[in-house]
Amino acid sequence: MSPRPRFASRLDTVRNAVVGVLLRPLRWFSPQTQFVLGFAFLVILTTLLLSRWPFRLRELSLLLFVTTAFYIVWRVVSYRASIVDLFISGPRAFALVGSAILFQTAVMRSAYLIATAVASQSTRAPFNDVSVWSLAIPFAAAALLITMLLDRQLSLLVAVVTALFAGLLAPNGILLGLFAFISCAVAVYGVGRYRERQSVTLAGLIVAAVNCVTAIALTALTQHPIRLSSLMLAASFGVGGGLLTIVFASGGVPINESLFGVLTDMRLLELSNADLPVLSQLALRAPGTNQHSHAVGQLAEDACRAIGANSLLGRVGALYHDIGKVAAPDHFVENQTGDNPHDRLKPIQSAKIITSHVTYGLRLAKEVGLPKRVADFIPQHHGTRTLHFFMRKAEAQANGARIDESEFRYPGPKPQFKEAAILMLVDSAEAAARSLAQPNLQNIRTIVSKIFEAVVSDGQLDESKLTLRDLGEVREAIINSLAAIYHPRIDYPDFNAPPSGRPKDMSPHITYERAADVPINRSGEVEEEAVSRPEQLNRR
Secondary structure, eight states, rough: OOOOOSSSSHHHHHHHHHHHHHHHHGGOOHHHHHHHHHHHHHHHHHHHOOSSSSSSSSHHHHHHHHHHHHHHHHHHHHHHHHHOOOOOOHHHHHHHHHHHHHHHHHHHHHHHHHHHHHHTOOOSSSTTTTHHHGGGGGGTHHHHHHHHHHHHHHHHHHHHHHHHHHHHTTTTTHHHHHHHHHHHHHHHHSSOOOOHHHHHHHHHHHHHHHHHHHHHHHHHHOOOOHHHHHOOOOHHHHHHHHHHHHHHHHHHHHHHHHHHHHHOOOHHHHHTOTTSSSHHHHOOOOOHHHHHHHHHHHHHHHHHHHHSSHHHHHHHHHHTTTTGGGGGGSSSSGGOOOGGGGSOOHHHHHHHHHHHHHHHHHHHHHHOOOOOOOOHHHTTTEEEEEEEEHHHHHHHHHOOOOGGGGGOOOOOOOOOOHHHHHHHHHHHHHHHHTTTTSSOOOHHHHHHHHHHHHHHTTTTTSSSSSHHHHHHHHHHHHHHHHHHSSOOOOOOOTTTTGGSSOOGGGSSSBSSSSSSGSOOOOOOOOOOGOHHHHHHHHHH
């Protein structure tokens, strides 16, 4: 018996083991208790970082201030998560924002202590001025990190909190807090979508430039008389703060992506790499499914772009939606080159094998560490649809006995977001179009419309947030894309073998002359596995 192929990289295996060990104690507590412990942890550590030794009554008021600040952050994050798709849950988003604020506070406190120590060793102005050395602190690191990982509005909130905490740390708190807020605001609005690693560098350079100008302006306002050496030193420290922002943000992005399961465009592009073990095994063991996944990915990308959804997420979700088929690839029609193994199985056995590619796919997704939003495509692209043709076969063989419909139904849930709903539609549309002997525009339009009507009537899109207008635009995008893919080719005499020259019993794929003959069930799903090969050959 051959060993089980490796689907996860060694790095994923090590990461899963380490995370499992670290998070094991937290599983002893309920989610509510975990949140309370995490909130208390953030408040206490941040207060200690902002406190001055020895502790006095001031630290109690500081504790109340920090608690209020984190509570406001929690409420804003919860509200933002309810109106905007952050790709992670509200508590996890708060954990990311809170940890970024905590880390930023630790960096500011450490840098300020270093600046104080260095300034105390100098006797010549402006090197003995702590406020000048403090300009080199990377205030914008946390704000830039949250901008790239989560949301621009949340990063602006981080900027405000960073400025307040910076003001608490420094004796000239107002000026340093103002400098910190300007630096953070530039980081928030100085970077676009995180589609390439250079985005961090570009944003850091913009921060460095603005820091330079701001440092010169603040130094000119506070120093009398104005000395050129002070202005040049302040400008250089401001630039240094921007460059340090690049260092801290660049290092924090991949760590937090993995730790909190954040799904950035860069992470999606990495997941689309065909050399990843799970995609390599899919191409090797189920080449038909792999080709189908790439075709569906292109259709999903076009359809998502038509309604303003995340086209990159749609394409990557399509690449992984059928990874569970590697367990039994020859039981799915796109991988069959000969007989249909379902002809020798009972309908209930066939249904269990087909629906199990969802549960096995989820196991593989957990094993390879797929982000939750990508893994959600695996169960949601089938929803709770029923394998009607196999169920009818079972009813015919049961001689009147009652059939349990749940044994022929996918576990679900129904699509919960637009990209998953689009994948459900394009998955069926591509399979149906591939089954057409003559995939002209009329046949494609007929079969796509039939699939849309069936899926909507079955209630599969009720939880997906797709509007009727979205559905119309998605349908036209799918029809146009399929027509472009399957448009008729020109026949070249003496080069193209006539269709009748191909032996019928050697055809690896089931094709239908009429769109009405494609086996689309009442849920809008193509059940070609339910059609036996002899039956199909007789029809042709």
